[in-house]
Amino acid sequence: MASAIDILLVGIFSVMVPSTADFVTVKCQNSTGYSGQSSRLGCVVKSEYDIKIMQVFWKKGDIIVLSQKVDGGKQTEDERFQLADTNWMNSYDISLLVKDTQISDAGNYSCTADTNRGVSKASAALHIKAKYTEPDMTSKDIKDGDTVELTCVASGGYPRGTVHWFDHLNTNWTRSAKTTVTQMDDESFRLQSTFIPTDASLGPYKCVVYNSEWKEEGNKTFDTIGKNNRTDKVISGQTKNIAAGVVVIGSLIVGLLVALLIFRRRSRRALRRPSTQPMLGQCPDDPEAEAEELNSRPPPYEEVHKDPLVKSP
Numbered sequence: 057m058a059s060a061i062d063i064l065l066v067g068i069f070s071v072m073v074p075s076t077a078d079f080v081t082v083k084c085q086n087s088t089g090y091s092g093q094s095s096r097l098g099c100v101v102k103s104e105y106d107i108k109i110m111q112v113f114w115k116k117g118d119i120i121v122l123s124q125k126v127d128g129g130k131q132t133e134d135e136r137f138q139l140a141d142t143n144w145m146n147s148y149d150i151s152l153l154v155k156d157t158q159i160s161d162a163g164n165y166s167c168t169a170d171t172n173r174g175v176s177k178a179s180a181a182l183h184i185k186a187k188y189t190e191p192d193m194t195s196k197d198i199k200d201g202d203t204v205e206l207t208c209v210a211s212g213g214y215p216r217g218t219v220h221w222f223d224h225l226n227t228n229w230t231r232s233a234k235t236t237v238t239q240m241d242d243e244s245f246r247l248q249s250t251f252i253p254t255d256a257s258l259g260p261y262k263c264v265v266y267n268s269e270w271k272e273e274g275n276k277t278f279d280t281i282g283k284n285n286r287t288d289k290v291i292s293g294q295t296k297n298i299a300a301g302v303v304v305i306g307s308l309i310v311g312l313l314v315a316l317l318i319f320r321r322r323s324r325r326a327l328r329r330p331s332t333q334p335m336l337g338q339c340p341d342d343p344e345a346e347a348e349e350l351n352s353r354p355p356p357y358e359e360v361h362k363d364p365l366v367k368s369p
């Protein structure tokens with residue numbers, strides 16, 4: 057019996073007496089700030105009643121970054137933090153202003169409003185963006201200046217970005233590049249990408265820096281190889297081919313001459329012993345050798361006198 061009355065009483069009590077959340081609410085919005093500029097985390101106090109805000113606390117994680125009292129008492133570790141609206145006690149706008157935003161200011165904040173009708177709290181995330189510097193391109197000759205290694209560096213950006221490589225036909229060479237990402241003391245990222253173009257005729261090559269949202273932030277083109285020097289490279293390539301051809305043909309000719317020389321010596325030796333080998337049996341498929349052999353032979357009429365046996369058939 058008593059428990060039923062209790063339940064009834066509790067039920068009536070909860071309907072009639074709303075929690076403090078119903079008196080006062082704080083509403084916040086996430087926002088994005090830019091490094092070096094002022095950022096604002098928007099928060100407002102809402103109430104159906106005519107409330108009085110006594111104090112506002114802004115925390116980042118567990119650390120109070122700003123505590124502002126209605127009588128003007130302000131506490132902050134960092135003067136960059138202040139309330140955006142100096143008339144906050146009347147406007148109920150308790151937004152946080154961060155001057156000269158740093159990348160390290162990014163994070164989750166909470167805002168607490170202490171009023172004469174209770175306390176309310178809300179949270180807001182501050183995202184920070186920092187632009188990357190224009191990429192700086194350097195080149196290094198490798199393999200005795202035959203090949204060039206290109207390095208592109210962009211720094212100071214946030215969040216993490218990427219470096220992509222393209223040739224003059226906009227073919228994506230990023231897969232062949234090696235990119236190192238380093239986070240610096242100020243939490244910004246330094247992107248360093250190295251690429252060795254394999255085909256100078258596809259130049260000029262360019263590196264393009266993209267931010268975390270895949271938007272282009274900067275690019276640099278390397279002109280030294282490619283367009284300007286393309287003809288030189290191609291011609292030197294052809295010269296090399298011609299040189300290689302000359303070497304191959306040259307050795308073939310030398311080989312042939314050597315073979316010819318050996319053959320000639322053999323045939324002469326054969327001539328000196330004509331009785332052992334018949335004349336026609338000596339390589340008839342080499343006309344030059346045959347001609348040579350004929351020339352070295354004594355004129356036929358002399359032979360007639362010397363050796364009548366040869367002439368007789």
Ligand SMILES: *[C@@H]1O[C@H](CO)[C@@H](O)[C@H](O)[C@H]1NC(C)=O
Binds near residue numbers: 162163164181
């Ligand atoms: C902020 O909060 C979200 C979840 O609400 C969490 O995923 C994120 O890691 C937090 N960021 C930081 C910097 O603590």
Ligand SMILES: *[C@@H]1O[C@H](CO)[C@@H](O)[C@H](O)[C@H]1NC(C)=O
Binds near residue numbers: 164
């Ligand atoms: C604000 O950011 C927090 C933490 O990143 C996230 O959990 C929340 O959904 C965001 N709120 C809105 C309204 O985008």
Ligand SMILES: *[C@@H]1O[C@H](CO)[C@@H](O)[C@H](O)[C@H]1NC(C)=O
Binds near residue numbers: 220228230231
């Ligand atoms: C280029 O290629 C890389 C690696 O394959 C890829 O992640 C990237 O999205 C490509 N970039 C563009 C702009 O298509």
Ligand SMILES: *[C@@H]1O[C@H](CO)[C@@H](O)[C@H](O)[C@H]1NC(C)=O
Binds near residue numbers: 272274275276
């Ligand atoms: C590359 O950078 C130049 C300025 O350096 C800019 O004018 C151009 O729009 C950028 N984009 C492309 C795709 O080349």
Ligand SMILES: *[C@@H]1O[C@H](CO)[C@@H](O)[C@H](O)[C@H]1NC(C)=O
Binds near residue numbers: 280285
């Ligand atoms: C061609 O490349 C050489 C280095 O290999 C460089 O010194 C020269 O300036 C380049 N020429 C042009 C027109 O860019």
